[in-house]
Amino acid sequence: MQTEKVANHIVNWLKDYATKAGVNGFVIGISGGIDSAVTSTLCAKTGLKVLCLEMPIHQAESHVSRAQEHIKQLKDRFSNVSDIHANLTPVFEAFRTEMLFDGDQATIDMALANTRARLRMTTLYYYAGLYRLLVAGTGNKVEDFGVGFYTKYGDGGVDLSPIADLLKSQVYELGTYLEVPDSILKATPSDGLFGDARSDEDQIGASYPELEWAMGMDEKGKKPEDFSGREKEVLKIYKRFNNANKHKMLPIPICNILKEML
Incomplete structure (x- = not known):
C-alpha cells in the first residue's frame, strides 16, 4: 500500500x-x-x-x-x-x-x-x-x-x-x-x-489476518470444502458471520406496492 x-x-x-x-x-x-x-x-x-x-x-x-x-x-x-x-x-x-x-x-x-x-x-x-x-x-x-x-x-x-x-x-x-x-x-x-477482557478474536473465533484471508477467498468464490484444517474452519466462520449479518450490509428492504394496488 x-x-x-x-x-x-x-x-x-x-x-x-x-x-x-x-x-x-x-x-x-x-x-x-x-x-x-x-x-x-x-x-x-x-x-x-x-x-x-x-x-x-x-x-x-x-x-x-x-x-x-x-x-x-x-x-x-x-x-x-x-x-x-x-x-x-x-x-x-x-x-x-x-x-x-x-x-x-x-x-x-x-x-x-x-x-x-x-x-x-x-x-x-x-x-x-x-x-x-x-x-x-x-x-x-x-x-x-x-x-x-x-x-x-x-x-x-x-x-x-x-x-x-x-x-x-x-x-x-x-x-x-x-x-x-x-x-x-x-x-x-x-x-x-x-466490560471485560474479551477480544474481537474471542468473539469471532478468528484473527483479523485470518479474516482478511477468508474475505479474499470468498471474493474468489472459494468454499470451505475447498480447504482443510484451520483454513476450512476460518472460511466457515467468515461465511457464517457474513451470512448472518447481511441485514447490516444491505439496504433496508422496502415492501414495494404494485401500482394496480394503489
Missing part, C-alpha cells in the same frame, strides 16, 4: 466532503483502539474542527488510558482538536433498570452490549448537531463488509466512513505512518462492549 498517498487521499476526501456539506468538521468516538485512533488523526489533518468524545460505560481501565493518551497526543499535535468526556455509565444503568430481562444470559448480554453502542451513537449525534459536525465512522473493510462486526444503528450509525475500504492490516500501516501511540498499535483489538 502507498501509505502516504492513501493518507493524503483520505484527508482530502474528508475535507472536500465536509466543505461541500457546509459543516465545521467532525466528531469521533475515541475507544482506545486502532480504528478510532487512525480515523481521528486523519480528520485532524484536514485542519477542520475535530471533537473527540470519550464515552465510557463500565470501561476497562486499559481502554480508558489508551483513549486518553491518544487524545492528549492529538491535542498536542493539532490545534483544531478538542475533547469531551461523557460518562454514559449512569445513563446505561438507568436504562437497564427499566428493561425486562426475559431470555438466556448470553442473549441478554448481547442486547445490552448493542445498547452501549447505540447510546454512544446518540451522544455523537447530539454533539454533531450542537456544533454542526459530521459523525466520522471508524469501521474497517473486514468489519463493515466482511463479517459485519458492528452494531446496527450503533457504531454503524455514521455520516461517512473514511477507512471502510481498508483492511485491518492496512489500518495498522496507516497507524504507524500517522504516529499513533505504540500502546494502541500493540493492543489486542476489542470492541469493549462487554
Whole structure:
C-alpha cells in the first residue's frame, strides 16, 4: 500500500466532503483502539474542527488510558482538536433498570452490549448537531463488509466512513505512518462492549489476518470444502458471520406496492 498517498487521499476526501456539506468538521468516538485512533488523526489533518468524545460505560481501565493518551497526543499535535468526556455509565444503568430481562444470559448480554453502542451513537449525534459536525465512522473493510462486526444503528450509525475500504492490516500501516501511540498499535483489538477482557478474536473465533484471508477467498468464490484444517474452519466462520449479518450490509428492504394496488 502507498501509505502516504492513501493518507493524503483520505484527508482530502474528508475535507472536500465536509466543505461541500457546509459543516465545521467532525466528531469521533475515541475507544482506545486502532480504528478510532487512525480515523481521528486523519480528520485532524484536514485542519477542520475535530471533537473527540470519550464515552465510557463500565470501561476497562486499559481502554480508558489508551483513549486518553491518544487524545492528549492529538491535542498536542493539532490545534483544531478538542475533547469531551461523557460518562454514559449512569445513563446505561438507568436504562437497564427499566428493561425486562426475559431470555438466556448470553442473549441478554448481547442486547445490552448493542445498547452501549447505540447510546454512544446518540451522544455523537447530539454533539454533531450542537456544533454542526459530521459523525466520522471508524469501521474497517473486514468489519463493515466482511463479517459485519458492528452494531446496527450503533457504531454503524455514521455520516461517512473514511477507512471502510481498508483492511485491518492496512489500518495498522496507516497507524504507524500517522504516529499513533505504540500502546494502541500493540493492543489486542476489542470492541469493549462487554466490560471485560474479551477480544474481537474471542468473539469471532478468528484473527483479523485470518479474516482478511477468508474475505479474499470468498471474493474468489472459494468454499470451505475447498480447504482443510484451520483454513476450512476460518472460511466457515467468515461465511457464517457474513451470512448472518447481511441485514447490516444491505439496504433496508422496502415492501414495494404494485401500482394496480394503489
